[in-house]
Amino acid sequence: MKTLFVSYRVTDLDRSLGFYAALGYAELGRVEVGDGARLVILKFPDEPAASLELVHRPGDGPVDVGSGFDHLTIQVETLAATLETLTEAGLGPEPLQYPGGPHGPKTSWLTDPDGYRIELVEWPSGHPDGITAADFA
Numbered sequence: 001m002k003t004l005f006v007s008y009r010v011t012d013l014d015r016s017l018g019f020y021a022a023l024g025y026a027e028l029g030r031v032e033v034g035d036g037a038r039l040v041i042l043k044f045p046d047e048p049a050a051s052l053e054l055v056h057r058p059g060d061g062p063v064d065v066g067s068g069f070d071h072l073t074i075q076v077e078t079l080a081a082t083l084e085t086l087t088e089a090g091l092g093p094e095p096l097q098y099p100g101g102p103h104g105p106k107t108s109w110l111t112d113p114d115g116y117r118i119e120l121v122e123w124p125s126g127h128p129d130g131i132t133a134a135d136f137a
Contacts, residue, residue: 079122
């Protein structure tokens with residue numbers, strides 16, 4: 001088994017698509033599911049397959065993120081450059097943080113139009129992509 005993608009329900013599909021496009025996602029495809037509801041599948045250009053699905057069901061009313069979901073984490077190559085790009089796009093990322101100390105990962109946070117939190121992470125030089133058992137040894 002493997003995780004295919006995360007799916008978010010969104011209130012305003014165009015506003016959310018603008019946000020995620022500014023973050024760097026590209027649209028892979030759409031599915032019309034009836035009654036004005038649509039699914040939009042996204043991926044980053046270097047990803048081999050979908051990684052995010054936006055679900056828009058206008059009949060369900062506004063999204064309430066609630067307290068059950070915490071955040072999505074996205075790995076970036078160079079966090080400082082990413083933050084500059086996101087700031088220029090008006091996305092308002094939070095300041096750079098060093099949660100593991102000066103030699104650990106660099107992180108920043110931003111919030112999408114519906115209130116979903118996104119953590120951006122730049123791994124230290126030489127760290128493999130993602131988190132593995134080696135990170136807990």
